């Protein structure tokens with residue numbers, strides 16, 4: 001776990017937006033820009049995917065990222081690897097210390113299997129992703145929704161290899177920051193989940209900031 005603070009001043013950001021709980025966000029980040037996700041109230045899960053802006057079929061790949069760094073968790077120093085083996089972004093600061101690569105996004109199907117059949121119709125991340133790409137002329141479709149990053153989410157793996165959804169280790173004001181190594185599109189679902197203890201059953205907003213290259 002690596003705790004590394006950023007020297008960047010939010011007043012110098014070229015983009016500064018508070019994404020409400022449960023909302024989605026699709027936005028370009030140009031090569032060299034720095035992108036920060038700030039957990040305003042703590043333990044919010046921020047389901048995130050990245051695509052090459054020039055060739056959206058090239059996307060964030062969890063398996064390539066995990067294999068390249070030899071570790072399941074993301075923190076400062078992690079490189080987010082694409083399905084073509086290129087670096088999309090590099091994590092340059094992190095005050096939370098650990099982010100999940102395995103838990104995936106909540107969906108109508110997983111909500112009904114994990115919790116109860118009548119949870120199927122609740123708002124979920126997969127529907128948020130689909131809504132965001134459906135309303136944008138970005139060339140992305142359902143088949144482009146691969147395994148995502150869960151920023152701020154704590155999904156420890158036990159000694160015998162089991163996944164556990166544990167209480168969060170994030171807190172109000174913690175952030176993760178990354179530098180785009182190519183022009184990318186970021187797709188976020190600020191998770192609306194109401195059935196999972198990782199966010200204390202209470203989804204909250206996050207703040208998204210972008211700085212131009214220094």
Ligand SMILES: [Zn+2]
Pocket residue numbers: 047105106107124125126191192193
């Ligand atoms: Zn979710």
